[in-house]
Amino acid sequence: MILKAFQTLVLAACMSALGANAEPLKVASLHPLMADLARQVGGEQVIVIEIMKPGGDIHHFEPAAKDLAAMRGVRLVLASGKDLESYLPKLRDSLGSGIQIVEVGEKIPSIPATCHHDHEGESAEHHDHGVDPHWWHSVENMKRAARILEEVFTEAAPENSATYQAGSKAVSKRLGDLKNWAKKEISIIPRDQRQLVTAHAAFGYFCKEYGFQPLSVLGIGRADDVSTKHIAQTIQTIRESRVKAVFPEDQANPKVMEEIVRSTGIQMGAPLIADGTAKEAHTFESMFTQNVRTIVTALGSK
Ligand SMILES: [Zn+2]
CATH class of the missing domain: 3.40.50.1980 (Nitrogenase molybdenum iron protein domain)
Known part of the structure; x- marks a missing residue:
């Protein structure tokens, strides 16, 4: 019995030394596509809590009290960015400084919101369309996003960096084939x-x-x-x-x-x-x- 416990301890110590026992990074996702990408990049070294679930409406979603509670234990919150989640400043205040909100689309090149209709007679407010937030419809942008996740995951959990690097590389290859x-x-x-x-x-x-x-x-x-x-x-x-x-x-x-x-x-x-x-x-x-x-x-x- 004692010997078995000792063996388990030695095994655990070895696994920990190899990084195999490293804790998975806990993240929350505000968009199903970010959740999917996080799982692909993070593999077994990420736990994704889906706040905005499939079937939801990204243009009208706002986190409720239960969502805030679900985000409490995470290190990162993944947002799509490009002003899609207009509630982010409020969310930042509610979550406090211990949880980092990552706007995945922030560094991805923007295109202006498409607008084809005649502006004559319309208010200025109506035709200030800003940037198009739907950046994830581009394969190249998703490749960029995978690298962004690799970076932020590695920063948050450097002990798992090999997994994130391999994950991001595999995503890039699959996306290349898809394109x-x-x-x-x-x-x-x-x-x-x-x-x-x-x-x-x-x-x-x-x-x-x-x-x-x-x-x-x-x-x-x-x-x-x-x-x-x-x-x-x-x-x-x-x-x-x-x-x-x-x-x-x-x-x-x-x-x-x-x-x-x-x-x-x-x-x-x-x-x-x-x-x-x-x-x-x-x-x-x-x-x-x-x-x-x-x-x-x-x-x-x-
Ligand atoms: Zn849309």
């Missing part, structure tokens, strides 16, 4: 057909990476108060530029899209996953592959 696959799939869509009409303005980064022209109906935050003037303009643009299909969204109200389809007679594609929160696809890989397949099915030459 090659996407480029090959998309290559069957003629250049003049690469127009992506979506419900809300979430696909700017995707469009930039794969040579599409984005056109959105509902703006950045998926607001439902779209003006009839903007709908009429969208219909006119669709007719003029001979758009082949429009794409509704997993979370947006389909009414405006249905109206556009009725007026133009163009094809309604399958829904796209715009915010990475779909219950059936809330990892980057599942969201991205589903979106690419949906777009290629509707716009690919037949």
